[in-house]
Amino acid sequence: MPPARATVVVADDHPVYREGLTRAIGHRADLELVGEAADGHAALETIRELRPAVALLDVKMPGLDGLQVLQAITRDELPTAVVLVSAHAAEDLVYQCIAGGASAFLGKQADRDEICDTVAAAARGEVRLPPEVQGQLVRQIQLRAASDTPRLTSREREVLGMIAEGLSAPDIAERLTLSPATVKSHLQTLYDKLGVNDRAAAVATAMRTGLLE
Amino acid sequence: MTVQTPETADIGGLLERLSRETDIGVALLDAGARFLYANDAMAALHGVAPDEVAGRALEDVPSLITSDAVARAAREGAPFHVAASTGDGRAWDVRYVPMDDGSGRTVGVIARDITEREAAAEALERLALQRRQLVKASLEAAERERGRVADDLHDDVLQRLLFAHQECASLPDARTDPALRRAIDAIEDVTHRLRAVVDDLHPVTLASTSIHSAIHALAHDYAARGPFSVQVQLHDDLRSGHDLFVLSALRELLGNVAKHAPGAEVGVLVAPVGGDLVIEVADDGPGFDAATIDGHVGLAGLFARVEGSGGRAELQSSADGTRIRLALPLD
Incomplete structure (x- = not known):
């Protein structure tokens, strides 16, 4: 059969x-x-x-x-x-x-x-x-x-490092030889990507997700 | 011939003569809203002969000028504008100018007929709105058409090619007959090219394919063309009703990066921010002069489309890179 x-x-x-x-x-x-x-x-x-x-x-x-x-x-x-x-x-x-x-x-x-x-x-x-x-x-x-970790451009990583150091937006603009408006725009994108509204929360979220040590 | 020097000229008299010639209404009033002087145009506005105006109280003649505004000018000591209209439907800009003559407040009034200017501004605004609506409608029509062509190619032409491939590949000599092998290779090549065309026309050809996946696929496709390196950051919830627009905007923006900034590091962000859906593409390429945007037909059309939908488009470009941010209202 x-x-x-x-x-x-x-x-x-x-x-x-x-x-x-x-x-x-x-x-x-x-x-x-x-x-x-x-x-x-x-x-x-x-x-x-x-x-x-x-x-x-x-x-x-x-x-x-x-x-x-x-x-x-x-x-x-x-x-x-x-x-x-x-x-x-x-x-x-x-x-x-x-x-x-x-x-x-x-x-x-x-x-x-x-x-x-x-x-x-x-x-x-x-x-x-x-x-x-x-x-x-x-x-x-x-x-x-990997999608839980926000992806940053190298410039955004630089700016993030500097806010973690406590630098102000004008300080960052001077150090990177950028206009304050450009730095402000980088900061806004950084906040959007991290889903936060201010510098302290950005640093905290970045540390939590492994973007900063 | 007598030459008048500034010291001997009767400037006041000359100015009065000059003011009779203009169609701009000029008047002087005291703080009690009584006419001290009105030029021909202002007198005509009030239906009174110029030499009969002086001494009349504002309330005795129907006027564009209001006693409240005269009192305010005298009290505040700073000039201001008021929009007014006359019974014949004409629009006026009335400027009140406090003039301290040393014996109490005198108020100067200048009235300009701005009917034509207002009408022209309204017409311009209407035209601009029509233009935005047309650009939006034509781009949406183009998106729909791309979708229709992509669907037709996918749902019929591609299926028939795949069928032909299987038919040929099922033949007993498929592996041994060189002519048959060449035919099969050719069908595979055409299939591959057709898929690329369908992808490029309209990446969301499958109901099951998410906008997230379509954006990733698009970004990596353009990154390979540049080539450039790309990082894509997407919010989990991208429900917006703007899927087709998001993809067509990214096609334009990433196409520009591939053309003008090969080797760049590129960031793509799509996320709801506030009440908007934000689409941002930033690169660290050589940048371009933002003032020349009108020369970039695709980019100018994209911006017009965003603004036509009530959104905002921002462009920053310098030697440090280019950042374009589009914000569309979430309905």
Whole structure:
């Protein structure tokens, strides 16, 4: 008796691209196409009804996008693994999809064999990410970890150091040979970035976030 | 011919003759608001012959001049202006000038017809407002059009290219047939270029892509072009309804940095400050003469757009660098 084939629902709003995907899945001995949809609402309805092993979803679709369908599947605890494909793999999108519970994220330029292999792997409970997507994910994780620390230009760091020394705006202007108006403008930007309203709070926040020792 | 020296000239008489020729109304009143003198223009304003004005009390003739203002000028001893209008709809600027003649206060009054000037100023203001609205509307239309073209390219042309790529790559000879390989490479190259065009036209092509991510992507894209180094500082909450404008402003500002300040260290800040959304780009490049902003079509258009939306645009540039700060009201 042959092993059971993994059931798959495909959703993509572009009929030509979707046809290519469904044809490729139809040729696979280990996958069975059980439904298809041209928008996010229809996709979610089909997935709720058929409870496939895997949903292969385009990210950009009318109605609900792929990420929203993924969120609904996760929230409703449906037994369906999600593989997302996108023509446009923005880093934070990759992060949101994986953080939201997707088993895989692929660029739409991926070969159909690779897409079908990834769908089959998702049906087995595996998570697969191509190298370029891994890189994007790592960058996003690092970016999110670093985003708590305000980023200052070298000039702003200089000005910050001088207010920590207790220098007044005119003193700073003289030392840096800048106009007082320019220093004032640097100070305002510094306050904006640190989310403070005065010099003492700027120094305190800078020390707390590691910008000053 | 007799030459008059300053000592012999009857300056007072000459000035009186001169004042008869002007269409500016001139009068002298005592502190009790009685006319001492009015030139022809002022007398005509009051419907009285010039030689019948002297001695008349202000309250006896309908006048632009008010006894309250005369009393105030006499009391305060400092000149001031009052805006007034006549029944025929003309606007006047009336200046009260206290003149101490040694025997109590005398008040001089100068009345100028400013109807045309006011109308011209109003017309100018209307034109300026129309210009701001037009610039804003045309830039918004351009943004919408970019978005529409980007969506069309992404949603159809790009999908068909990706399909063609998969079709070719699925053929049995895809790895071995050199001609097929070249075709696949060409499709991949076009796909890559098309993605770059879509990104450049309208980075927020995906509903799921946040404005934060779009700004980071844009900044790093321009930084690579400069090249320049960039630090991006974004507030967590950038909900503003200005997403498209933020991106188009940053495209313009960072494009300028890439062109004029390669190698610079650049800071990008987008954050709500007070009731405004602030977009700031600062670089330590060579700077430029801020007085020549009208020569920078893109920058001038951007500033006009900001001001057309009721916002403020500030530009500081020196040999130390350039800082451009745009503040748009948060609705």
